[in-house]
Amino acid sequence: MKPFLLKHKCAVQKDICTAIKACPTAAITYEEEENEPLGGKILFDFEKCNECGKCATECCGQAIEMR
Ligand code: SF4
Ligand code: SF4
Structure with a gap:
């Protein structure tokens, strides 16, 4: 599975x-x-x-899904 960004939930802050x-x-x-x-x-x-899915687990806005 690959990470997919739910853009409407993402703060987009580097x-x-x-x-x-x-x-x-x-x-x-x-x-x-x-x-x-x-x-x-x-x-x-x-x-x-x-x-690995770590980004989805750690994402500050729960904006990443593994699909
Ligand atoms: S942690 Fe997640 S919600 Fe926060 S800026 Fe990064 S991708 Fe966007
Ligand atoms: S944290 Fe893991 S799943 Fe997310 S982009 Fe990096 S390698 Fe891929």
């Missing part, structure tokens, strides 16, 4: 994102994006993801 810190393979990154309502987006690199 500095408080517990999922980025929890990921053991550095597969989650934050990217500034002017056109996004919250000024940025959370990205998953599925090449790096080992499907």
Whole structure:
């Protein structure tokens, strides 16, 4: 299963994102994006993801589901 972001639940804050810190393979990154309502987006690199599910467990807004 891969992580899927429920965007409406995500705070999209680089500095408080517990999922980025929890990921053991550095597969989650934050990217500034002017056109996004919250000024940025959370990205998953599925090449790096080992499907461990830690991001879903640690996500500050329960915004990540393993699907
Ligand atoms: S921890 Fe989850 S809700 Fe919080 S910013 Fe990161 S992905 Fe979004
Ligand atoms: S499932 Fe594991 S490896 Fe994949 S993005 Fe989440 S924390 Fe990182």
